[in-house]
Amino acid sequence: MPAGLVRKQAARWPRLSEPEMVRHYTWLSKRNFGIDTGFYPLGSCTMKHNPRVNEVIAQLPGIADIHPHLPEHHLQGLLSIYHEMQHMLEVCAGMDQVTLQPVAGAQGEFTAVRCIQEYFRLRGETQRTKVIVPDSAHGTNPASAAMAGFEIVEIPSRADGRIDLDALAAVADETTAAMMITNPNTLGLFEADISAASDIVHQAGGQMYYDGANFNAILGITSPGLMGFDAVHFNLHKTFSQPHGGGGPGSGPIGVKAHLAPFLPGPLAARREPTPEERPMAVDEHWYHWHQPEHSIGKIQQWHGNAGAVIRCWAYYRRYGNGLTEMSQHAVLNANYLRHAIHREAKVAGVDHLFVDGAETEVAKHEFTLSMQPAKDALGISAMDVAKGLLDRGYMAPTVYFPLVVPECMMIEPTETESKDTLDTFARHFVEVLKTDAETLHEAPVTTPVRRVDEVYAARNLCLRHPFDEA
Amino acid sequence: MVDQLPNRGRESEMLSQMGFSSIEDLFADIPADVRFKGDLPLRGPQSEEEIIRDARRLLGANLDMGSRPSFLGAGLYRNYVPASVFQLVTRGEFLTAYTPYQPEVSQGMLQAMWEFQTLVSELVGLPVANLSLYDGSTAAAEALTCAVRVHNRKASQPNTVYVSALTPPDKLSVMHNYCQGAEIDIRTLEHNADGTLNLDALKQAAGSCGVYLEQPNPLGVLDEGLTSVKSIVGEHTALIVGVQPVSLGVVEAPGHYGADIVVGEGQPLGSPVTGGGPLYGIFACSQPYLRLMPGRIVGRSIDVDGKEAYCLTLSTREQHIRRHRATSNICTNETLIALMGAMHMALLGPDGLRDLAQRNMQACQKAKEVLSATPGVRLVHDAHHFNEFAIAVDGDAGECLAYLDANGITGGFNLASWYPATKDQILVTTTDQTSLNDIEALAAQLAMWTAHQGVSA
Numbered sequence: 001m002p003a004g005l006v007r008k009q010a011a012r013w014p015r016l017s018e019p020e021m022v023r024h025y026t027w028l029s030k031r032n033f034g035i036d037t038g039f040y041p042l043g044s045c046t047m048k049h050n051p052r053v054n055e056v057i058a059q060l061p062g063i064a065d066i067h068p069h070l071p072e073h074h075l076q077g078l079l080s081i082y083h084e085m086q087h088m089l090e091v092c093a094g095m096d097q098v099t100l101q102p103v104a105g106a107q108g109e110f111t112a113v114r115c116i117q118e119y120f121r122l123r124g125e126t127q128r129t130k131v132i133v134p135d136s137a138h139g140t141n142p143a144s145a146a147m148a149g150f151e152i153v154e155i156p157s158r159a160d161g162r163i164d165l166d167a168l169a170a171v172a173d174e175t176t177a178a179m180m181i182t183n184p185n186t187l188g189l190f191e192a193d194i195s196a197a198s199d200i201v202h203q204a205g206g207q208m209y210y211d212g213a214n215f216n217a218i219l220g221i222t223s224p225g226l227m228g229f230d231a232v233h234f235n236l237h238k239t240f241s242q243p244h245g246g247g248g249p250g251s252g253p254i255g256v257k258a259h260l261a262p263f264l265p266g267p268l269a270a271r272r273e274p275t276p277e278e279r280p281m282a283v284d285e286h287w288y289h290w291h292q293p294e295h296s297i298g299k300i301q302q303w304h305g306n307a308g309a310v311i312r313c314w315a316y317y318r319r320y321g322n323g324l325t326e327m328s329q330h331a332v333l334n335a336n337y338l339r340h341a342i343h344r345e346a347k348v349a350g351v352d353h354l355f356v357d358g359a360e361t362e363v364a365k366h367e368f369t370l371s372m373q374p375a376k377d378a379l380g381i382s383a384m385d386v387a388k389g390l391l392d393r394g395y396m397a398p399t400v401y402f403p404l405v406v407p408e409c410m411m412i413e414p415t416e417t418e419s420k421d422t423l424d425t426f427a428r429h430f431v432e433v434l435k436t437d438a439e440t441l442h443e444a445p446v447t448t449p450v451r452r453v454d455e456v457y458a459a460r461n462l463c464l465r466h467p468f469d470e471a
Numbered sequence: 472m473v474d475q476l477p478n479r480g481r482e483s484e485m486l487s488q489m490g491f492s493s494i495e496d497l498f499a500d501i502p503a504d505v506r507f508k509g510d511l512p513l514r515g516p517q518s519e520e521e522i523i524r525d526a527r528r529l530l531g532a533n534l535d536m537g538s539r540p541s542f543l544g545a546g547l548y549r550n551y552v553p554a555s556v557f558q559l560v561t562r563g564e565f566l567t568a569y570t571p572y573q574p575e576v577s578q579g580m581l582q583a584m585w586e587f588q589t590l591v592s593e594l595v596g597l598p599v600a601n602l603s604l605y606d607g608s609t610a611a612a613e614a615l616t617c618a619v620r621v622h623n624r625k626a627s628q629p630n631t632v633y634v635s636a637l638t639p640p641d642k643l644s645v646m647h648n649y650c651q652g653a654e655i656d657i658r659t660l661e662h663n664a665d666g667t668l669n670l671d672a673l674k675q676a677a678g679s680c681g682v683y684l685e686q687p688n689p690l691g692v693l694d695e696g697l698t699s700v701k702s703i704v705g706e707h708t709a710l711i712v713g714v715q716p717v718s719l720g721v722v723e724a725p726g727h728y729g730a731d732i733v734v735g736e737g738q739p740l741g742s743p744v745t746g747g748g749p750l751y752g753i754f755a756c757s758q759p760y761l762r763l764m765p766g767r768i769v770g771r772s773i774d775v776d777g778k779e780a781y782c783l784t785l786s787t788r789e790q791h792i793r794r795h796r797a798t799s800n801i802c803t804n805e806t807l808i809a810l811m812g813a814m815h816m817a818l819l820g821p822d823g824l825r826d827l828a829q830r831n832m833q834a835c836q837k838a839k840e841v842l843s844a845t846p847g848v849r850l851v852h853d854a855h856h857f858n859e860f861a862i863a864v865d866g867d868a869g870e871c872l873a874y875l876d877a878n879g880i881t882g883g884f885n886l887a888s889w890y891p892a893t894k895d896q897i898l899v900t901t902t903d904q905t906s907l908n909d910i911e912a913l914a915a916q917l918a919m920w921t922a923h924q925g926v927s928a
Contacts, residue, residue, distance in 0.1 A: 001693065001721065001722075001832075001855055002693060002695035002855055004695045004698050004723075005693055005695050005698070005722055005723050005855075006721070006722075006723065007719065007720070007721055007722055007723045007724065008723065008727070009724075009727070010821035010822075010824075010825065011590070011593035011594045011719070011724075011821050011824065012593050012821070013590060013593060013594075013816060013817070013819070013820050013821050013824070014817060014820060015819075015820025015821065015822065015823070016817045016818060016820065018553070018555050018818065021555060021814065021817050021818050022555055022558075022559065024817070025559045025562075025583070025814060026559070026562070027579075028578075028579035028580070028582055028583050029559070029562040029564040029565055029579050030564065030579065031578040031579035031582070032564040032565060032568055032576070032577055032578065032579030032580050033564065033568060033573075033576035033577060034563050034564045034565065034566060034567035034568040035563070035567035035568075036563025036564065036566070036567045037563065037564055037567075040567075040569070042569055042572075045569050047567075047569060049475065049567075050566065050567050051475060051519075053519045053522060053523065055561055055566075056523065057522070057523065057526040057530070059557070060526065060527065060530045060531075061530075061535035061537060061538070062527075062529075062530025062531050062532070062533040062535055063530050063533070063745060063746060064535075064743040064744075064745055065535040065536050065537050065549070065743055065744060066533045066534065066535055066536065066744065066745075066746045067536055067541075067543045067547060067744055067746070067747070067881075068547075068746050068747035069543055069545060069884060069888075070533075070534055070543065070881070071873075071876065074533060074534035074876075075533055075534075075746075076532045076533070077528075077529035077530045077531065077532035077533040078530070078533050078746060080529055080532075081529055081530075088513060091511060091512060091513055092511065103605045103606070103748060103749070104605065104801070104802065104803040104804070105802065105803060106790070106800040106801060106802045106803065107605065107609075107800075107801075109800070110648075110800055114648060138791075139789075139790035139791040139792070139793075139794045139797065139802075140790050140791075140800050140802050142790075142794045142795035143790035143793075143794060143795055143797040143799070143800035144800040145795065146652070146795035146796070146797075146800075147649070147652050147799070147800050148651075148652045149651065149652030149653065149654070150652075152794075152795040189500075190500045190501050192500060192501075192502055194505070195502070195504070195505060218501075219511075220507060220510075220511045221498055221501065221506065221507060222501050222505045222506055222507060223505075223507065226504075226505040226506070226507070227505050235803075237803065243566045243567050243807070244567065244568060244569045244570070244803075245565065245566060245568070245806050245807025245808075245810075246565055246568040246569070246570070246571065246577075246580040246584075246806045246807060246810070247568075247569070247570040247571070247580070247602070247767065247803065247804055247806030247807075248603070248749070248803045248804040248805045248806045248807065248808075249748070249749030249803070249804075249805045249806075249807060249808055250803035252803075281532075283528070283529055283532045297648060298644035298645075298647060298648055299608070299641045299642075299644040299645045299648070300609075300645060300648055301605055301606055301608060301609060301645065301748065302546065302606055302607065302608035302639070302641045302642050302645060302747070303547075303606070303641075303746070303747025303748055303750075304746060304747050304748070305747075305748055306748035306749045307745060307746030307747060307748050308745040308746065308748060308749050309748070309749055311526075311530075315522050315526065318514075318516070318517045318521075318522045318525070319475065319516060319517060319519070319522060320475075320516050321513055321514045321515045321516040321517065322510050322511045322512070322513040322514065322515060322516070323515075323516045324511060324513070325507075325510070325511060326476070326479075327475075327476070329494050329497075330476050330478060330479070330482075332494075332497050332498070333478065333482060333485060333486070333494060333497060334478065336489060336491075336497055337485045337488070337489060340488065340489045341488075361500075362499070362500070363496070363497050363498075363499065363500055387573070388575070391573060391575055391576055396569075396573065396576065397573050399572075402791075416475075416476055416478075417475060417476070417477065418477065419477035419478060420477070420478050420481050420484075420485055422477075445575050445576075448575040448576050449575070449576070449578045449579075450574070450575055450578055450774040450778055450779075450780040451575065451774040451775045451776055451778070452575065452774055452775045453574040453575060453772055453773075453774050453780040453781070453782045454772050454773050454774065454775070454780075455574075455772065455782050455784065457772045457773055458770035458771070458772035458782050458784040459770070459784050459785065461772075462761075462770055462784070462785075463770055463771040463772075464585075464588055464592075464598075464599055464600075464768055464769070464770055464771075464784075465585070465588050465589040465592045465593075465598070465599070465600070466586075466589040
């Protein structure tokens, strides 16, 4: 070792024996809430049950202990699973080519807008510098497009969160590179005008990008391809049950129509006839190999994406196969059932005047929104108060204050893996919370490991690591 | 058969309570012209046991590195990860939680990530760490854009950063993708013949927004010259150092020799290689970078009773608040893998980390000794190494690796994939999992290869 590089002061880490470490993290885990703990109706996050078979498979040495730079003949199993997953996602999305490289939804968005950017550069349409995003979009949409260097054009949504075609037509022009939109939208409503929106953007020469955050509502029922989109990302950690892990890892594959395929980040899994020498090593009648698209944007992560997450989602897909449609049907069934149950229970209890639907509609898709504005006006009970009251009753709170177009918004997504009994009980508890007097509710939660946490204090008295100096 | 849908068989009952007669009624709002016709053209469903059988067969066709001597690393390293890490990380309260938006019921993960930030901060010698980015390459790329945000106003070379010419092309490609939107010019810094950074050439980087270098560098070389980089480039140029975190058990923390940002592939601490993902990217920085850094950060706070409590903080940097003006688009990160890292670090402690780093170094030293005495094998750099080192062989490196592979050894990484001009160089990687038997087997096969080359030449 060069003398000047020898570490002089060791990291001030604790030294825990295994029994101490196991007890510490078990204690921490008991202070954390997951889907396994209870109902997790966090809108837009698709918190479905994570089948345990996925975890068993992901621990096998044939995935846990493989290196991405191994030669292809040592990765035939991985390549075949990648190929199968690409194909399945292509079918579900109505796209021509999928890449499994992006490791999160936001990275999928970034990757897709980069591909669109290079597509236009190669065509000489460098004046297409703008991306249109509805004001109700997830924050990652504008952030991803801006990171790629696009100017963001935000258009207002209608009161029900649906797309305003006039507003879109007014901004779509020869400077438009793409429009980014999710369908069902962030209020859980299907955009019946989606084909018209696609037409407007396409006539202006732009590309349509589908944010797959809400894919759980439409698998096998409709597809971005059928709706006229050119590119799409999946959140495998939402739709295909990769566990969220308290914030990650995820997996954010993208699918594109043929004209964008040459720009995808590689490598992609491809297949051909095996040679006689390859045949004994083949896993089926094909030989699988990596493929670099001709005009690839290059890498967006150093290796081959989150292979471990792809494997888990492959196991999930195999469980359903062509029955994925039933999964989405049940997701929508449960969301609508819960919406009705909450309204029904509220009417019985006489508290139905305390909230309204986020938007008027006959049916919702996989999620729905409620506005707590009436409760706020009448009793001073906010969406946050209701959320904290639900924590006291053993639930994870729904998403609150998003989308912004709904005042005092609660966004509720039950997913298909909750039983009718759970939904009925939740509806009753929701109503009980609304019957609680405001004073008591302002104090909630009282049964959780800590009570309301002071986020302003955290920001003003930044303590981002153990303060050794004071210890 | 394990059923994943609790309400299968109760559809009619639920629909009738809503006044509907068919599931189709719930999809009446989707126009017919955008509907799928018929079933999805996909295979039929499988039972759990069938899936496991297929998974064993397919994944069994992959070569797991533990099954034979392996010297393939080049950015990913197999260190032993204790069994308790795998047991604990599958606890459902961690595994099946979302990002901790409701801190009252997420104290476990929040505290674990605050502890992770502390562990990383101490490891690299900088006061601030976030709770993970995707991997080492995206962490390095985000560090470059962060450096430009911080220094662009005062830089004499605005929108310009310099990176080591040895940076692997895949990582460089990630950097280009992340930097091109902000029109950042990425220039390269040359190295000397012994693998160390050319400090004369470095002078051109003074006044740029940032310099990215690795310690050990991509060829495993430990470079003492990095300790003088900050004094050469000056206070208005960020020194960004990419690290292999295990090395910091013996190698000086970059924060102690002037690094402003330290990034790295966290994987060697806590995680298997897993085909290259999921991994976790380390990102730590000094105070001036704090408010322009990417990623989520946990702060310690109090609850309404004044009790210690944790929550996400500095969120105004992030996409869900700042939208297109956010410091990064990152939302989902690699929390669970970072948690594995924290668990491994907690079990190691400072002495355990030093021991692990020394075992890595000893394996590397032993391999260098044995291979340098092997006929036809030459060490490319006369230098100090960590984990890995480049060798030159007789003939073509790719053919040599294929020969080793056919003889039961994963011989290393063909450096022609990174540096097309080199035809005969292999990056040989060792870790604490490399045995003397493995090294001797590699040497014996390389000697055979050399002899074979002599005969055919």
